[in-house]
Amino acid sequence: MSAQTATPGVFIVEDESMLLMLLEDLLPEMGYTVLASAGSVADALAHLSAIAPDIAVVDVNLAGTPSFPVAEALRARGIPFLFTTGYGQEGLPAHYADVPVLAKPFRRHDLDAALARVLSRA
């Protein structure tokens, strides 16, 4: 649990505003607090130095750029995360085999279940 909220704090990394807005709508209903969001690698890394999320939802592809540096930064800080992607699992390097992948478009309960699974493992 993050210090500043009673509900788990989520960090969203998603370049597509429509999907970001959807997550911003859905997550509070599922009992999460959206701490911050970012649409690019640089933006995400800048935010990460200022916040302490309990979990992160990371889009694999940020306007054509892989978000792996963000994933690495999250790992380094021990923050559990899941990937969202339109590519499916095969687009991911082998060392992310243990990271849950949420295929777009995803259903609300898929998101809920994936977040719960990530948090229970953390």
Next chain:
Amino acid sequence: MVDRRRAGPGIGNLDVDVDDSAVAHGSRSTAEYRVRLYETILQATPDLVYIFDLQHRFTYANPALLAMWGRTWDEAIGKTCLELGYEPWHAAMHDREIDQVVATREPVRGDVPFNGTQGRRIYDYILVPVIGPDGEVEAVAGTTRDVTERKELEEAQRKSEERLSAMVNATSDLIYRCSPDWTQVQIVGGSALVGNPGILPPDWPATYLHPEDRALVERAIAEAQATQDAFHAEHRVAREDGAWAWVSSRAVPIRQADGTVTEWFGAATDISERRRHDEHQRLLVNELNHRVKNTLAIVQSMALQTLRDCDDAALAADRFESRLHALSHAHDMLTRKRWEGASLDDIVRAAIAPCVQQDTERFEIGGERVELDPQRALALTMALHELCTNAMKYGALSVTDGRVEIRWTCDGVGATRRLALRWEERGGPAVAPPTRRGFGSRLIERGLRHDLGGEVRLDFAPAGVVCRIDVPLAREAGP
């Protein structure tokens, strides 16, 4: 045709010396016996046998020769080649050869075509000197064999080999042959993919096959050997320049009469270009799938947020359709530009198209030329569409005299270049700020700010809605 058995007096006419002191008392019968033997052989042989005297006249011709000429003994004997109707060059050639045999006492051999009763045939002949009791050449004997079939066979084989060689030279494939156990490989010719023709070193699999493909090729060889059937494999080979080329390689066994495979003969086609194309195609399909999935997620988001925003199901359906339509328009616009980007002018016109219909005069549009990448273009189109929809429902476009001005300017250069776009409604009913910000407003403010990475201000000013968009134009550098 002349019957050989009635061809003429035969060799008994010749003054054959068959005197043999060892059988002196029976010399006559011995000589006759020998003549019978020779006569029988000469009558029966399919070869042509003949004798020339020193004046180049035939003094003997066996039945096979008479038959080939189509002449009787009496017609032929005592005549020269020329007199028998040989072509002058042919007769002259034999004249020279007879003289040569007489002069050198050595045989002369040659082959020559001749038109006889069996048509044009090729003859292999040998002329030898007949040495008289005084040690002088007294005549020239000859035997001639019809070698037409053999020559034709040789010619056919030569042509076949020439064709094979031409094929090897003409093809762009690499032509190779292998020993039955594939340990020896010879590059015969064709493409110089792996270098010039020649025998490959014994460790050719290690030298020429890509490490990842070696097992596959070895399996294919083992299978071809086991089934004695065509070998086929697609694999990489080391080109002469060190790069890897993809080849489709096929080889067939060549068998001897008893069925044993004596060698394998094959061709390898360079399919690098096709493999590159396939890979490109795979990437394209993958990318398309990604875009489709992303678009479906956008549509999902639009649907959910439109529904949340609106209690009236019919109204929600209208709004959703309208947004879906705008998204579709934006896709069309980007597809026309091959998803490389779009000019701001195109974006604005695409966004307002559904509102304009015949009434273009209600919009004032202007600004300098500026290009946006696909993602920003899409976001701006959707935001402008929301502004349009709002203006038609509540704002300047809901009354006949209302107008909308869309103007933009660019400032700065390079990394500091910024775009300032202003949407301003005039002449509409007095505007009251909405009691609650719906999806449309969020899409404009929150969405656009996120997608464009700048500032977006939506003012519900009493004189008309004003939306100011101020964004950096330089794409953020990669990580």
